[in-house]
Amino acid sequence: MKSKIVFYNPKSNEGKKILPMSLLAVGAVIEGKYDFSIVDGNCVRDPVAEIRARVRDGANLLAVTVMPGPQLSLAVPHCRALKKEFPHLTIVWGGYFPTQHAATCLQAGFVDFVVRSHGEFIFLALLDALATDSDFRGIAGLSYRDTSGAIVENPPAPLPNPDELPPWPYHRLDMPQYLRDTFLGSRTLPHHSSYGCPFFCNFCGVVNMVKGRWLPQSARRVAEIAQLYVKNWGVNAIDFYDSNFFTSEARVAEFAERVLPLHIAWWGEGRIDTMLKYSDRTWELMRDAGLKMVFMGAESGSEETLKQMNKGGTLTPAITLEMAAKIKRHGIIPEFSIVLGNPPDAEKDIHDSIEFIRKIKKINPSSEIVMYTYTPVPLDGALFDEALATGFRFPETLDEWISPAWLEFSRRHSAHLPWLSDRQMQRVRNFERVLNAYYPTTTDARLRGIWREALRAVSAWRYGLRFYESPLELRALQRLVRYQRPETSGF
Ligand code: B12
Structure with a gap:
């Protein structure tokens, strides 16, 4: 059956409205060939309600982009609930998390296909196979459960050349909000x-x-x-x-x-x-x-x-x-x-x-x-x-991946790594605070003259003596000036 697709970008951390480039890239290759729309969780209050409405309107395939961390923590309950409500809805995951943990995603039961790595042509081949009722064995880069329930991981697909890919369909999004x-x-x-x-x-x-x-x-x-x-x-x-x-x-x-x-x-x-x-x-x-x-x-x-x-x-x-x-x-x-x-x-x-x-x-x-x-x-x-x-192991289920401790891990701020103690983590955070006070960022236009000088003066003795412990006075001062670093999260 020919698919009608809803793409979904679950809310990323802090809900920053960052252009969902993964979905634009994949959408570009199916533009004009398949009917699709995009739901960006960073821009709508209730994305599940939005997806539900589109499924009621005939969409039969949900294609989700999933990064480790906050995005995964929403993708799991949302997809599980939608699959329960609409068992006929085919759910496809792509992006960084499923690429690295395809089997874990498929074992959860509600993900039908995982597209690994840069997925433009893999996704197109999957849609074509679904439309013509062909099998999926020849689709490099695809992982899925076969009729017996066994997980199949096809060999990797070649990397598409972005210079040869079609332009992104910006008209599918309300661009000014990005x-x-x-x-x-x-x-x-x-x-x-x-x-x-x-x-x-x-x-x-x-x-x-x-x-x-x-x-x-x-x-x-x-x-x-x-x-x-x-x-x-x-x-x-x-x-x-x-x-x-x-x-x-x-x-x-x-x-x-x-x-x-x-x-x-x-x-x-x-x-x-x-x-x-x-x-x-x-x-x-x-x-x-x-x-x-x-x-x-x-x-x-x-x-x-x-x-x-x-x-x-x-x-x-x-x-x-x-x-x-x-x-x-x-x-x-x-x-x-x-x-x-x-x-x-x-x-x-x-x-x-x-x-x-x-x-x-x-x-x-x-x-x-x-x-x-x-x-x-x-x-x-x-x-x-x-x-x-040191005993480190990845979780074996999606539910474990979205537990608070593993979410922290995915965000690269974990306090639960076997080789790292809480005290050592605290030392890093304390040093970071003293460093940011002694050398305030030059990229925050609000942080001018007197405040920069104040932060520097108050932290100078700590920095000079390499005494980073419990910098409570710096925390208070940084809060007062609403200290902001340039955008770094995600890279
Ligand atoms: C933009 C970005 C963000 C944005 C979010 C964008 C969004 N979707 O809303 C922001 C800044 C918010 C962000 C946050 C984070 N990010 Co980030 N982010 C990136 C970055 C720089 C670019 C991603 C991108 O848009 N690429 C362009 C598109 C075209 O490529 P793509 O996303 O890979 O998509 C292709 C394939 O993955 C695949 N695909 C993707 N989705 C789908 C879906 C379907 C259905 C299909 C078929 C295919 C498919 O096909 C696409 C086209 O080729 C990457 C690094 C990088 N250069 O790729 C890191 C990266 C993905 N982020 C990463 C991390 C760790 C995070 C954070 C956890 C960091 C933190 N400390 O909080 C957070 C949490 C995100 C979350 N929501 O859960 C890591 C992931 C590492 C890992 N182990 O997997 C990366 C790889 C950075 C790195 N080098 O370590 N991030």
């Missing part, structure tokens, strides 16, 4: 201009999606999308959510040249070792074309940990410090993410990384530091092996 006021600009929209990442860092969820492949849209196409954003919605800033926007210097330089006349601000995520090799001309071009900030994984101050993360060799603490100095010269703000408390010796790892962060800040005080704890993903490698050796 314009966000961010530190980059008052009318910010995101785009995702490449698929994958050529690296295999073994703490990263992207590796399982793409296995080291990276396929970009051309500079020309990305610039055309920027032009469309400006023309249609008055956009003045773009955040590029690519896992690795800066992989190709030639592409970035050409993009910068093309968007120079648009006077937009932009942000992206890149590798320190790659970008250190960029010429000064490219850096100047990027700055002149509006690049304001780059998110980079510095990850650790310990060379040993970097090796375990499979970052070793090309990324070292020394080159992160080099980047901190270089990017400062070009007037662009770096956001360095650091993963603290890695196994096996979390205590030493925390100590080393705190000292490393202090070095970065000394060289470039405007650096933003984004602190995470290591949150294992199911990947072969030393780091995951160390985690397993």
Whole structure:
């Protein structure tokens, strides 16, 4: 039977209205071929009621995008309830969580199909198979339960090339509501201009999606999308959510040249070792074309940990410090993410990384530091092996995944990792508070003159003496000034 589809983006954390790009990408390939609509849980109060109405109106396939964390915690009860109410409704999950835990999703009983990795053509093939009553064996990238109830995982599908995919069907959404006021600009929209990442860092969820492949849209196409954003919605800033926007210097330089006349601000995520090799001309071009900030994984101050993360060799603490100095010269703000408390010796790892962060800040005080704890993903490698050796295990059911402790885990703030004690976690949080007071972010326009000075003056003795414990006075002061860091969650 031909499917009529409702796409669903369950509310993501804090309900931020971020363009649901996954659904636009998948919708683009079925536009004109299948009847579909999108329900964005970030934009409607009762998404289940909305989906129910569309099913009553003839929709027979619910296609849900699921990230680990808050989105999963809604996808599970919502899909379970809808399946109970409408047993004929076919439920398909795609996205980061089902890609990594397909069998767990299918075992729950209410998910009929899992589309693994970038799913445009897999989904189209599934719809075609359902329409013609064909079997699913030949559909690479699909997981499902066969007639006997056994779980079948077809081999992985090739990664689609985003440069060859059709344009996103923006007209399916009420675009103005996705314009966000961010530190980059008052009318910010995101785009995702490449698929994958050529690296295999073994703490990263992207590796399982793409296995080291990276396929970009051309500079020309990305610039055309920027032009469309400006023309249609008055956009003045773009955040590029690519896992690795800066992989190709030639592409970035050409993009910068093309968007120079648009006077937009932009942000992206890149590798320190790659970008250190960029010429000064490219850096100047990027700055002149509006690049304001780059998110980079510095990850650790310990060379040993970097090796375990499979970052070793090309990324070292020394080159992160080099980047901190270089990017400062070009007037662009770096956001360095650091993963603290890695196994096996979390205590030493925390100590080393705190000292490393202090070095970065000394060289470039405007650096933003984004602190995470290591949150294992199911990947072969030393780091995951160390985690397993401490007794770490993933949940085996969706209900366990959405328990409060595992939700915290998915959000990378877990206090329940076997190799990390509560005291160590608290130490990281305390240090973060003192650091943010001593070096207040430069990206919050509200935080000017006297407040910056006040935060710095009150925290100076702590920072100087490395005394981070119980910084209650800083918490009170930061609350008073409503201290806000740039958007970092999700990356
Ligand atoms: C944008 C984004 C967000 C947005 C949410 C967007 C939304 N849907 O509302 C915000 C900022 C809110 C966010 C939050 C979080 N995020 Co986030 N986020 C991203 C980011 C940067 C881009 C995702 C994206 O839009 N890509 C573009 C589209 C085109 O690609 P895609 O999403 O992968 O979709 C393709 C496939 O996955 C598949 N697909 C996806 N959905 C579906 C559905 C169907 C039906 C089908 C057929 C196919 C399909 O096909 C799509 C087309 O190719 C990714 C990293 C990345 N670069 O991908 C991290 C990422 C997904 N986030 C991550 C995390 C950890 C989080 C948080 C838990 C962080 C936190 N500490 O709170 C939260 C929780 C989110 C939640 N709601 O539960 C991790 C997941 C890691 C993992 N182990 O799986 C990622 C991979 C970052 C990383 N490198 O670690 N995030």
